[in-house]
Amino acid sequence: METVETFFQWLRQSHGINLTIGYDAWDRAQFLSGLWMTVKLSVLSILFSLLVGVVGAWAQGAQSRLLRLPVGLFVTFFRNTPPLVQLYFFFFALGSILRVQNDAGMSVPMISAFSWAVISLTLFAGALNTEIFRSGIDAVPKSTLEAAEALGFTRLQTYIYVVLPLALRISLPSLGTNLVNLVKTTTLAYAIAVPELLYSAAQIWSEQLNVREMMTILLLSYILLVAVLVWIMGRWERSLRIPGYGV
Amino acid sequence: MAHTEGRWTEAQPIVSLKDVRKSYGTVQVLNGISLDIMKGEVVCIIGPSGSGKSTLIRCINALADIQGGSIQVEGQEVHDAKLDKLALRKKIGMVFQQYNLFPHKTALQNVMMAPVKVLKENRVEVEKRARELIRKVRLEGKENSYPGELSGGQQQRVAIARSLAMRPDIMLFDEVTAALDPETVKEVLVTIKDLAAEGMTCILVTHEMGFAREVADHIYFTDKGVIVEHGPPETFFTNASDPRTRQFLSQVL
Ligand SMILES: Nc1ncnc2c1ncn2[C@@H]1O[C@H](COP(=O)(O)OP(=O)(O)OP(=O)(O)O)[C@@H](O)[C@H]1O
Ligand SMILES: [Mg+2]
Numbered sequence: 001m002e003t004v005e006t007f008f009q010w011l012r013q014s015h016g017i018n019l020t021i022g023y024d025a026w027d028r029a030q031f032l033s034g035l036w037m038t039v040k041l042s043v044l045s046i047l048f049s050l051l052v053g054v055v056g057a058w059a060q061g062a063q064s065r066l067l068r069l070p071v072g073l074f075v076t077f078f079r080n081t082p083p084l085v086q087l088y089f090f091f092f093a094l095g096s097i098l099r100v101q102n103d104a105g106m107s108v109p110m111i112s113a114f115s116w117a118v119i120s121l122t123l124f125a126g127a128l129n130t131e132i133f134r135s136g137i138d139a140v141p142k143s144t145l146e147a148a149e150a151l152g153f154t155r156l157q158t159y160i161y162v163v164l165p166l167a168l169r170i171s172l173p174s175l176g177t178n179l180v181n182l183v184k185t186t187t188l189a190y191a192i193a194v195p196e197l198l199y200s201a202a203q204i205w206s207e208q209l210n211v212r213e214m215m216t217i218l219l220l221s222y223i224l225l226v227a228v229l230v231w232i233m234g235r236w237e238r239s240l241r242i243p244g245y246g247v
Numbered sequence: 248m249a250h251t252e253g254r255w256t257e258a259q260p261i262v263s264l265k266d267v268r269k270s271y272g273t274v275q276v277l278n279g280i281s282l283d284i285m286k287g288e289v290v291c292i293i294g295p296s297g298s299g300k301s302t303l304i305r306c307i308n309a310l311a312d313i314q315g316g317s318i319q320v321e322g323q324e325v326h327d328a329k330l331d332k333l334a335l336r337k338k339i340g341m342v343f344q345q346y347n348l349f350p351h352k353t354a355l356q357n358v359m360m361a362p363v364k365v366l367k368e369n370r371v372e373v374e375k376r377a378r379e380l381i382r383k384v385r386l387e388g389k390e391n392s393y394p395g396e397l398s399g400g401q402q403q404r405v406a407i408a409r410s411l412a413m414r415p416d417i418m419l420f421d422e423v424t425a426a427l428d429p430e431t432v433k434e435v436l437v438t439i440k441d442l443a444a445e446g447m448t449c450i451l452v453t454h455e456m457g458f459a460r461e462v463a464d465h466i467y468f469t470d471k472g473v474i475v476e477h478g479p480p481e482t483f484f485t486n487a488s489d490p491r492t493r494q495f496l497s498q499v500l
Contacts, residue, residue, distance in 0.1 A: 141347075143343060143345055143347045144347050144349065144350075146310060146343070146347065147341075147343060147347035147348075147349075147406075148349075149310060149336075150308060150310060150336060150339075150340075150341040150410075151336065151360075151361040151365060151409070151410070151413060152332070152333045152336035152337060152361060152365040152366075152413065153361065153364070153365055154333075157364055157365065161349075161360065161364060162349055165351050166350065166351060169351070242350060242351050242393050242395060243392075243393045243395060243396050244392075244393050244394070244395020244396040244397075245350045245351070245393060245394075245395040246395070
């Protein structure tokens with residue numbers, strides 16, 4: 001630690017590169033907590049949006065119009081409006097209604113900014129996941145489903161054992177793209193003061209006036225985060241690969 | 248017509264169609280088809296493209312519904328709202344032109360899946376039976392290959408084994424060699440011939456006239472949704488009386 005700090009002090013004194021997160025414990029803690037917050041936002045939104053996608057895609061293929069219609073509206077709404085406006089809508093419009101009295105009799109928000117960010121990002125990415133899974137499901141040949149039916153599989157069994165495993169494989173590449181976008185979109189949480197990576201970096205540069213350095217660090221951090229996600233998706237895709245099957 | 252489940256005996260037809268009518272929208276596909284098939288019989292259905300052969304076969308195991316007439320399998324009305332579909336599909340195996348294997352499962356898993364998931368049978372016993380079936384269709388050594396790693400003929404034989412794993416009483420084959428090259432057609436036909444020789448009731452849609460002549464007990468010729476002519480192969484191929492049948496035969500023989 002000592003030598004690391006000496007190095008960053010030297011970098012600053014002899015080259016004018018001021019990376020305070022290298023030698024200043026306070027800044028580093030702030031930066032790392034921002035990074036952690038971004039990871040939490042990403043992981044939670046990814047998991048929930050996958051759930052939304054699976055359920056949404058299933059509902060879109062349902063017989064009942066009553067089920068298909070709301071999902072269609074949901075997808076259209078979240079696909080065709082800016083995610084930042086969606087976030088503002090949740091946080092300011094819905095957030096101002098959903099308030100409760102605390103013990104001291106003060107009106108406080110029921111849902112934290114962090115939770116709103118997760119909800120908003122989940123729905124935004126979930127709408128796209130719904131479409132991605134839906135097209136994956138539609139790409140499963142009808143004749144394969146008919147074979148399952150002829151073997152006595154029920155609709156649900158066919159869905160679980162045949163449709164989903166194939167649809168997932170077909171969907172993975174587009175899913176990866178969407179999830180990478182989701183990680184990048186977590187920066188929007190900055191707008192409602194969730195102390196994520198961009199927020200903490202901005203705090204640091206406005207105090208230390210090292211905008212250039214922190215910008216660089218910020219971009220590199222996102223490249224790293226996305227690289228980790230891409231690596232995980234690649235592993236997943238490889239583990240699901242079927243010999244001789246062309247998707 | 249009046250026999251109900253439980254009262255069916257082998258002296259009665261195992262599959263019985265009476266004046267079956269089927270249409271897609273305004274297109275009449277089956278125009279009153281009647282035929283009776285006895286247990287252990289091998290029946291071939293031939294006819295020009297679009298004459299309703301696939302539709303007919305799909306109606307027998309309720310993959311398609313009918314608008315009129317009746318279809319009975321082992322005395323049970325197929326197109327009945329109260330029909331136990333699972334019971335019907337256990338009785339009837341079906342093999343398709345495009346094999347339709349599950350591409351994400353190995354040959355062995357394809358054969359095992361329905362008995363394990365649908366019939367909830369013991370996995371160990373099912374595996375033993377599946378391996379035997381794979382041997383029976385002459386594919387030992389290919390148990391762990393995925394469909395994408397098998398030739399068309401091999402995939403089709405896996406598909407036959409997959410159907411047989413449900414221990415059906417009746418097998419439906421819909422142009423199962425039509426997508427195969429001439430060399431592999433033979434290996435699939437041999438498999439079907441073995442089955443027929445064992446006494447399996449088989450209903451085949453086929454363009455393989457030589458094969459039909461060899462294995463069929465009875466041949467039906469369909470055109471425009473009706474059975475134009477039928478008979479045992481000896482008389483069917485040589486003494487066809489209907490001009491449409493004669494014209495068709497002169498083209499394919
Ligand atoms: N799902 C469907 N919807 C609408 N029309 C259909 C459908 N399936 C079949 N048909 C029509 O029914 C008619 C009979 O089709 P079918 O597939 O039974 O013919 P086929 O005798 O099996 O022909 P082929 O030898 O080409 O396989 C055709 O005119 C076809 O267009
Ligand atoms: Mg056909």
